[in-house]
Amino acid sequence: MEHPPQTSQSSLQRRKWSTKEDVVLISAWLNTSKDAIVSTDQKAGAFWKRIVDYVNASPLLSGAVPREWSQCKQRWGRINEQVCKFVGCYEAAVREQASGQNENDVMKAAHDIFFNDIGIKFTLEHCWRELRFDQKWKSLGVPKEGPKEKRKEAAEVVAEEEGAEVRPPGVKACKAAKRKRQGYDEIHAMLAVKKEIQQQKLLERLLAKDPTHLSANEISLMDKLISEMI
Secondary structure, three states: OOOOOOOOHHHHHHOOOOHHHHHHHHHHHHHHHOOHHHHHHOOHHHHHHHHHHHHHHOHHHOOOOOOOHHHHHHHHHHHHHHHHHHHHHHHHHHHOOOOOOOHHHHHHHHHHHHHHHHOOOOOOHHHHHHHOOOHHHHOOOOOOOHHHHHHHHHHHHHHHHOOOOOOOOOHHHHHHHHHHHHHHHHHHHHHHHHHHHHHHHHHHHHHHOOHHHOOHHHHHHHHHHHHHHO
16 A cells, blocks of 8 residues: 655755745744743743644644644744844945935945845845834934034034034033033042042051151152151
């Protein structure tokens, strides 16, 4: 009796991931990683078992061949690595964004930077769009007003250099500067006290010696310390 051919592990690993599978996997990882009980008490095996159960139970993948947890782990590793790299490329594209360029221009530039730096095309834009607003990846992003703020600071510097009228600092800025000066004054006062204590101890050691055994340098130092304290 002939048995039906079994799917080998290598063929499972080679089965291409669809965009829909990637989206479900990302959703599974985000939901499971944010579960406080799983993230603190359960081991990696249990973590990935929950993810693969989530993926295989998704109605979006109804009728699809179930995935193994090792496949999910491997695929997530690739998604995470490449998306993190693309985040850096997107940041660079935003910083270099010229006036009049739109989001499509920025995305094209980000893809070009990725290809030039990594040597391959970025094919996981759908994954980046799912992850870009999550805290882990959002923290790497460049604020949209970042370049404008930098240009504003540069304009203020130019205005000062050209003698233009510069807006005086606000109340908060003045208070912050005052606290900073007070902090410096306190540090200087502490250093001065410390120095005085050290000088007193040094003078006491010199005075405790037999005057006939003092060197010329020690006598000169002792006279200097006494004169500073008078």
